[in-house]
Amino acid sequence: MSKIITLTKADKNGDPCNTVHPADIIKDIKPKDIEGVNLLFINMPLRETAVPNTTPEGPLLMATNLRDNYGVNATIVDLNAYRIKDETANQRNLPNGRHKTQQEACDLIEKHTKIHGEPDVVALSGMITTLSWQETISQFIRRSLPNSFLVSGGGLATDLKTGLFNYIPELDAIAHSEGDDVIVKICHDAKIIRQNGFNSALNSRKLDPYYLGHINNRHRLMYAGYRPRSLDAIPFADLEFLREDVNGFRVLDYYLGNAVWGMSANNSSAAPFTMTISTTSVSSRGCPFACNYCDRQAQGERNWGIRSAEHIYAEMIHHFMKYHIDFKGFPDDNFAVAIPRIEELVPLLGPLGISWGTHTRMDEGADPRRIKPMAQAGCIYIGFGPESANAKDLVAINKGGHTLSNGFEECKVFGKTYNFPKSMTIATRNCLEFGIHANCTYIMGIPGQTLESLKDTVGFMAWQEEEYAKYGIPAEAVNKRMFTLTAYPTELMKVPIVQDKLRKVFGINFDPETHMPICDDNFHKYCRELDDATKIMHDPLTGEPLNYSDIPIDQFLQAREHIDSGQTLKILDM
16 A cells, blocks of 8 residues: 555644635636536445435535536436345345446446546545445546546545545545535536646646645545535425436436335334335534544534524425425434424424424433424424433443433333433333334444343333333334444544454554544455444454454344344343
């Protein structure tokens, strides 16, 4: 590998977003400056076992804005939109179908560019779990489209920043954080480079302030994205970009017909209702809280902001009129932070009769000032992420503050007395009272977690079953699946036991100054192993499992087996 770029080199060198908002950098770029630029977004595949039900809103928002306000020719190839049902899928036990193979994906991109023309910009989008995909696609793009400006944005680029150049040397640039504004500058720079060449573009200073230098034998840029100054000023994402691919596959129809939440979604949600046509969009970005395991980087980091009630209403009306939706999903994590907005939604969304769902925190769910008006506005589903019902486990992942803020409640389940956080019990009862389905997700493998503390969480699942039964809701509507704690490049990686395990199992090296991973070969192997968060990660050479908890490995694997076989409550008998 060439010169090693550390994970946080961008921050050490002075991140432009810390001093200059990208809106100020692009304010003098006029539509005539980038009109006619050909831009191709490529969205990477995600969890293969789950059907695609959330349209790629980031690329859609940027493509819509560039087309409508700048005259850019934007198109999207969404590689996550495919679940192919064939003999290969059957052999791999994928009832929902498989992803395209990497060769099939490259063939699709090649045909797309022949029909839509050679792109000036190819923009890759995907989470950190898509590293191997982005490596393959980048190699293909560089071979087949050598003159295209190649940039990676989204979760992977935001997590690794300039360290990504170590793993994908074909890249010209990375764009971290929110890309709504910097994508305009990317199109501007790509056009200048194509017209005048890199050296001339550099000498003109028109690539400022994002040019980094000549790194590992290539000119490199890092675009520092940030929150748009007004989320309401951004045009609604035009879903018609996904209407049909170049092979005639009806991509958008497939998305619209896949349930956002529920057992069929296979995304750790369980719900006693169904939907036929649904769309998704975020109502807020970022998160003001600091749970140490959460990889929130590409969704606004800790910079929280919301769309107005009127903006949400207008988009819901648009989707209802155009697509006849019967459900709307808002998959952001912090819908209920602002009580005034919830109250404003009641007279707007309530009369529409369109069901919707979202996510929020359990201490907010324990507040009827939030839950009652949400129900009045049509909300029938809230996804909560308590992660654990044990106080010590919650503190270990820096989630104890708000979850434990209401104290504890003694509850008897199967003859045993538990002390559950009141935020969890009250939120569950509030939702039941107001007709909202409360779906909880959980994590096993928390640092310091014991088998007994894991049983507290499983006990809460059993308690939920009993509460739901009082309302005639079947036990199957209680989510009993659990994620295995996965260490992404977050504050969790600074926890000593996590660092020790990562050093031992994957040989990961940490920067002594930042305490974050160095983007070397070992971290590269680790990132390529990241996948579905339900799986236990193993050392690819030795097969050693990665377990941060204090649960002995034989019990840890047995508990995981119970969960994966749909028999989570058996953990109580261990």
